[in-house]
Amino acid sequence: xxxxxxxxxxxxxxxxxxxxxxxxxxxxxxxxxxxxxxxxxxxxxxxxxxxxxxxxxxxxxxxxxxxxxxxxxxxxxxxxxxxxxxxxxxxxxxxxxxxxxxxxxxxxxxxxxxxxxxxxxxxxxxxxxxxxxxxxxxxxxxxxxxxxxxxxxxxxxxxxxxxxxxxxxxxxxxxxxxxxxxxxxxxxxxxxxxxxxxxxxxxxxxxxxxxxxxxxxxxxxxxxxxxxxxxxxxxxxxxxxxxxxxxxxxxxxxxxxxxxxxxxxxxxxxxxxxxxxxxxxxxxxxxxxxxxxxxxxxxxxxxxxxxxxxxxxxxxxxxxxxxxxxxxxxxxxxxxxxxxxxxxxxxxxxxxxxxxxxxxxxxxxxxxxxxxxxxxxxxxxxxxxxxxxxxxxxxxxxxxxxxxxxxxxxxxxxxxxxxxxxxxxxxxxxxxxxxxxxxxxxxxxxxxxxxxxxxxxxxxxxxxxxxxxxxxxxxxxxxxxxxxxxxxxxxxxxxxxxxxxxxxxxxxxxxxx
Numbered sequence: 001x002x003x004x005x006x007x008x009x010x011x012x013x014x015x016x017x018x019x020x021x022x023x024x025x026x027x028x029x030x031x032x033x034x035x036x037x038x039x040x041x042x043x044x045x046x047x048x049x050x051x052x053x054x055x056x057x058x059x060x061x062x063x064x065x066x067x068x069x070x071x072x073x074x075x076x077x078x079x080x081x082x083x084x085x086x087x088x089x090x091x092x093x094x095x096x097x098x099x100x101x102x103x104x105x106x107x108x109x110x111x112x113x114x115x116x117x118x119x120x121x122x123x124x125x126x127x128x129x130x131x132x133x134x135x136x137x138x139x140x141x142x143x144x145x146x147x148x149x150x151x152x153x154x155x156x157x158x159x160x161x162x163x164x165x166x167x168x169x170x171x172x173x174x175x176x177x178x179x180x181x182x183x184x185x186x187x188x189x190x191x192x193x194x195x196x197x198x199x200x201x202x203x204x205x206x207x208x209x210x211x212x213x214x215x216x217x218x219x220x221x222x223x224x225x226x227x228x229x230x231x232x233x234x235x236x237x238x239x240x241x242x243x244x245x246x247x248x249x250x251x252x253x254x255x256x257x258x259x260x261x262x263x264x265x266x267x268x269x270x271x272x273x274x275x276x277x278x279x280x281x282x283x284x285x286x287x288x289x290x291x292x293x294x295x296x297x298x299x300x301x302x303x304x305x306x307x308x309x310x311x312x313x314x315x316x317x318x319x320x321x322x323x324x325x326x327x328x329x330x331x332x333x334x335x336x337x338x339x340x341x342x343x344x345x346x347x348x349x350x351x352x353x354x355x356x357x358x359x360x361x362x363x364x365x366x367x368x369x370x371x372x373x374x375x376x377x378x379x380x381x382x383x384x385x386x387x388x389x390x391x392x393x394x395x396x397x398x399x400x401x402x403x404x405x406x407x408x409x410x411x412x413x414x415x416x417x418x419x420x421x422x423x424x425x426x427x428x429x430x431x432x433x434x435x436x437x438x439x440x441x442x443x444x445x446x447x448x449x450x451x452x453x454x455x456x457x458x459x460x461x462x463x464x465x466x467x468x469x470x471x472x473x474x475x476x477x478x479x480x481x482x483x484x485x486x487x488x489x490x491x492x493x494x495x496x497x498x499x500x501x502x503x504x505x506x507x508x509x510x511x512x513x
Contacts, residue, residue: 287347392408
């Protein structure tokens with residue numbers, strides 16, 4: 001509290017001349033490093049993140065793992081060119097491993113990259129929107145003293161790296177809404193290309209870019225160039241992955257997980273529809289027989305759909321999809337497992353597409369509505385319990401990090417579940433607030449009261465949230481770690497909007513806009 005009181009006094013005591021020179025807005029680097037209050041913010045952030053990380057690693061000496069973690073590591077150990085998940089994070093692990101095999105070194109890199117991205121966003125917000133001192137302090141605490149950042153960085157997963165890049169990506173577009181440059185246009189395209197190799201969620205980022213460029217004040221040729229850069233950089237990775245998947249499975253697919261996801265989504269409605277087995281696509285009749293047998297054999301009260309929200313048929317070992325694969329293909333190591341997943345994926349793709357296209361209303365009712373509710377209250381998943389309650393790790397993890405034994409431990413395996421209970425609620429509240437604000441301001445014609453920059457930022461971020469919502473409920477499991485960036489950005493724009501009715505914008509910013 002003393003630190004924030006000191007920051008308040010610094011902000012209150014600084015005149016407009018602290019931020020401006022001779023009637024012009026100071027350059028960003030000067031704003032950050034030559035302004036006393038911002039240097040203080042930076043010093044507290046650096047010291048705070050270091051201290052937090054040291055204390056956290058004393059409580060959690062080992063990283064957190066799930067099955068995805070094993071997949072990323074196995075990609076390197078078996079020198080795989082393609083796997084269930086994009087190989088970008090596996091390549092990142094390999095680079096870090098060349099420097100040090102220490103798991104603490106890996107988690108430190110992930111954590112400080114994430115906090116560096118937050119620094120970029122925080123000072124961008126301060127420079128562009130000039131929030132009041134209390135608002136600045138709230139954002140500062142949320143960015144740099146948020147336990148979520150420590151926990152997600154302690155996971156051997158792509159989330160921290162992907163979040164870091166996404167935050168920089170969004171920050172670049174906030175700058176483009178203020179004062180667009182060619183450098184920003186090129187940088188956002190590069191980030192899209194890199195993000196696509198790390199997580200397939202970036203597939204909708206070019207549409208985010210289109211929304212951002214349409215709201216920016218750039219020449220049309222610059223907008224077209226900016227929109228094209230990201231897609232252009234995505235195409236080679238798409239073709240490479242498709243080619244390597246064909247070599248491994250015989251089918252040129254970009255994501256073998258896509259067929260599994262589609263079949264999983266469709267099976268949620270199966271007991272509520274009538275399926276004509278004679279009209280099914282070729283090669284899917286036996287799969288349909290297994291689905292019928294599953295619903296006949298396993299009663300509704302025993303299915304426990306809520307245990308794996310939206311991914312039950314992918315995760316459960318007896319729920320049709322994995323038994324169907326195991327009955328046809330043997331596997332004993334990660335490459336053969338990927339081959340098996342890939343060989344059944346086209347069948348799952350055909351089957352799921354058929355069911356969804358022939359029963360769209362049932363699909364909307366029994367899966368889309370379910371996943372919509374999951375979206376607003378995302379599943380804790382890895383945040384619920386350290387290492388999913390397991391006390392050891394597989395041999396590939398032990399080999400990769402040079403553990404002497406497979407046993408890992410933490411000060412508490414359950415406390416993180418209690419800490420994270422508030423985050424799904426916060427995510428839901430922020431979503432509903434933004435929806436309500438957007439509707440109210442549009443219907444009451446209050447949008448004009450916002451500054452031009454804040455209004456364009458609201459429209460841009462709303463496009464990002466809408467695209468993320470659509471992608472989440474249709475194409476990917478909904479878990480809290482996938483919603484880190486939307487949560488951060490929802491909190492940011494909500495705080496700025498709550499302040500906006502009493503906001504006094506410096507004249508220099510008004511002139512620039």
